[in-house]
Amino acid sequence: MEPALASCAVRCLPGATGIANLRRLSGGASQETWAFEALMPAGPLPLILRRMPNVPPRANVPGPETEARVIVRAAAAGVPAPEIHHVLEPVDGLGRGYIMGFVAGETIARKILRDAAFDRVRPRLARRCGEVLALIHAIDLDEVRPLRATTVGESLATSYEAYQAQGMARPVFELAFRWLKDNAPADATPRLIHGDFRHGNLIISPDDLAAVIDWEGVRIGDPMEDLGWICVNSWRFGNLDNPVGGFGAREEMFAGYEAAGGPAVDPARVHFWETFGTLRWGMICAGMAREFQAGDRSVERATIGRRASETEIDLLRLLLPRG
Amino acid sequence: MQDQPTSVELLEIIGEFLRTVAVPGLKGHAAFHALVAANAIDIVKREITIAPRADEEERQRLVALLGHDGDLEALNQALCARIADGSLTATTAGLADHLWATTLTKLAIDQPNYSSYRRAMGQS
Numbered sequence: 001m002e003p004a005l006a007s008c009a010v011r012c013l014p015g016a017t018g019i020a021n022l023r024r025l026s027g028g029a030s031q032e033t034w035a036f037e038a039l040m041p042a043g044p045l046p047l048i049l050r051r052m053p054n055v056p057p058r059a060n061v062p063g064p065e066t067e068a069r070v071i072v073r074a075a076a077a078g079v080p081a082p083e084i085h086h087v088l089e090p091v092d093g094l095g096r097g098y099i100m101g102f103v104a105g106e107t108i109a110r111k112i113l114r115d116a117a118f119d120r121v122r123p124r125l126a127r128r129c130g131e132v133l134a135l136i137h138a139i140d141l142d143e144v145r146p147l148r149a150t151t152v153g154e155s156l157a158t159s160y161e162a163y164q165a166q167g168m169a170r171p172v173f174e175l176a177f178r179w180l181k182d183n184a185p186a187d188a189t190p191r192l193i194h195g196d197f198r199h200g201n202l203i204i205s206p207d208d209l210a211a212v213i214d215w216e217g218v219r220i221g222d223p224m225e226d227l228g229w230i231c232v233n234s235w236r237f238g239n240l241d242n243p244v245g246g247f248g249a250r251e252e253m254f255a256g257y258e259a260a261g262g263p264a265v266d267p268a269r270v271h272f273w274e275t276f277g278t279l280r281w282g283m284i285c286a287g288m289a290r291e292f293q294a295g296d297r298s299v300e301r302a303t304i305g306r307r308a309s310e311t312e313i314d315l316l317r318l319l320l321p322r323g
Numbered sequence: 324m325q326d327q328p329t330s331v332e333l334l335e336i337i338g339e340f341l342r343t344v345a346v347p348g349l350k351g352h353a354a355f356h357a358l359v360a361a362n363a364i365d366i367v368k369r370e371i372t373i374a375p376r377a378d379e380e381e382r383q384r385l386v387a388l389l390g391h392d393g394d395l396e397a398l399n400q401a402l403c404a405r406i407a408d409g410s411l412t413a414t415t416a417g418l419a420d421h422l423w424a425t426t427l428t429k430l431a432i433d434q435p436n437y438s439s440y441r442r443a444m445g446q447s
Contacts, residue, residue: 171399171403174406174407178412299359309426313426313439313440319413322419
């Protein structure tokens with residue numbers, strides 16, 4: 001693919017004469033991520049290529065073209081996001097995807113939560129996440145359509161079907177589904193939501209939330225879903241008492257959200273989505289066991305199946321708290 | 324009756340080999356997967372030690388909750404059906420205790436260092 005990417009860069013980036021240092025980055029299961037440099041008159045320009053492997057796009061996942069379109073809108077609305085340099089076309093011969101600017105910073109949660117380099121930014125991050133989510137949720141839907149939309153009822157029904165298809169008797173998941181059905185809120189005013197706003201998809205610099213990436217889950221839905229998802233205990237990495245990504249309090253995120261013009265936060269709705277998110281992550285872990293058994297044989301995949309129990313204890317802490 | 328060393332002792336030495344020899348001797352992905360393999364060995368070791376008694380206790384709690392006998396798999400399916408149809412709820416006597424006991428056992432085997440487990444056990 002290197003020659004194809006080089007000629008694509010020369011064609012699409014004014015002044016580029018070639019590329020260098022092409023390397024595959026880890027992370028990102030459903031999309032390939034590559035780093036490279038475009039050779040520009042002023043010096044090398046670090047870039048990222050995100051492209052979908054050569055598989056038919058799944059109906060419920062917006063393609064990379066949609067992702068790029070939304071990122072451009074989000075950046076224009078003040079959301080820290082990478083600059084989109086080029087959306088791949090058939091003539092590029094590289095599949096579907098886009099080329100974006102490289103953003104310096106860290107995505108690995110354990111480093112963000114523990115390294116001294118992030119001591120300064122950590123206390124501000126929860127509030128900053130609230131501010132950025134408010135900016136995303138304020139984007140005019142007419143600017144981003146066509147885009148998939150989800151309702152609470154559809155999301156629950158789809159997840160329950162997926163759970164039943166896994167064919168695993170999990171009483172805690174069953175209780176969680178029952179609670180979610182009994183406590184499902186009426187649909188909120190629909191907003192643009194990121195859909196996967198959490199560690200791994202947030203590039204953190206020593207000074208700020210530098211960029212929100214990985215917009216594969218972007219859609220129209222309940223804005224409180226984004227606020228609940230980042231509170232799922234699986235992203236706290238041991239910092240149980242800092243519900244927002246292991247670095248802050250819900251109240252700090254809510255304050256930032258409302259101060260930046262977001263709709264009034266409904267903590268009960270956020271709790272609903274945190275519970276739903278915990279269950280969803282549990283189903284993803286449990287699904288790894290099935291994928292492993294179906295022939296995707298890696299030690300890592302096999303053991304992730306045994307991490308679904310982590311979400312079961314988190315669901316019990318949410319639904320049946322003790323003492 | 325099998326001969327010595329015991330299965331748990333064999334797993335212990337495999338885990339020790341993976342951590343002290345394989346991981347330092349490998350690079351990149353292979354080293355990472357060797358470490359994951361060592362963790363998987365630990366899960367099996369804990370399961371061999373903990374599960375036989377815990378599974379029987381779980382089965383007895385399920386029989387008491389459901390009012391009929393069966394194997395663990397069938398009883399868990401029956402429990403799921405009763406939770407789904409609303410005939411057993413969070414307030415049903417014994418259900419919360421059963422789910423907590425079963426889940427704590429799973430964590431004791433799968434991930435005893437997980438933050439929520441340590442908190443529940445009063446370790447953090």
